[in-house]
Amino acid sequence: YWRLRTRETRLSQFNQTEVKAMLGSYTKVLFVRDPFHRLIATFLQGMGSSPSFSSFVQEVLDSGMHNGSVAWKPLVSLCRPCLVHYDYVVMFGFLGQELGHLLRRAGLPAGGLLPELTDSQVQWTYRWLSEQMFSELSAQQKQQLAHFYRWDLAAFPFPSSFLSN
Template identity: 25%
Template sequence: MAPPGSKADMQQFNVLPKQYPHTDSQVGKYVQRLSTIKDSRKKAAILNNATTKFMFVRHPLTRILSAYRDKIADKADDQRFRKSYLRKNPKLGKISTSVSFVQFLNHVLGTLTEQLEMHWARMVDVCNPCVINYDFVGKHESMRDDSAELLRRTGLAESIDFPVRNATYKKATSSDDVTLMRTYYKQVPLDLARQLHAKYEADFLLFNYTFPYELFA
């Protein structure tokens, strides 16, 4: 908690080591992660009793690509996850070899929806918006504005500032996202694209995202 008359120091989250869970160690013992609650009814009951319920979403295709680059690609940032996941899913590929983006997409499509790993699972399954009555749904693409609006609505704008990236951080822009999407998805056959659209259709419809067929081969 911030001292009276001051704002909480949210910049602490910019100096955490890579792969560090972004939960303040001082409050961790008082916080229960919803991801640890497997019973969807119990999860819904807890959230529906909360004062303010909110979630943030991201374009499904951007999210899938981000998960691949961070967790599965041969130069993935999270090598620990990559090794663990490939050991459990040897049909996807070997730890010593590269897993192409198309291979990864075929793996996703071949996995039952309810068994998808949470980093690329559908948001409708991860956050249960059809069961939980959320007060606010923000988007990754407009994170700063949406976060400011959320803080305003909850009366926290005077005590919390949304953290600003360190000066050394290369700011990703919407054009960067588009370039990455074009680079990776142009390798993907149109038939595979249609299957992706079908599998994640609920996310596209519920969160008002369009499917960019023009990106595909």
């Protein structure tokens, strides 16, 4: 999974004055996605069909909060929504509805810039895929994942997440 680890810029790399200036002058948008869907996407994009999804999940759980990739770390630990006042929080399942609004708010023309998004098809596909992949996990892995992502599940409304059941 080494290729999934990317160089990232953190606010902690800047002094207090720079952080305050950045956070005060930027429009801050946080895109959130069901943590289980993030795991599935990471697995499919980075690992293909080998090793199994179950072994991938075990490696994620074994890596822990501090050694994990940004691709699967809990969003609360990456984006600090309790400390940073985000101007917009956009849920993955509502991209089609929200992106046009965001572009207009930013003063950009929304028409013609956006591809046609079919959120309902994406949601149906991920629901089916989630069911298949969730069934591969042991009861212990399911419980550990729910614990690993507990703060994301508490901070954001993922009503149909397999991890919140």
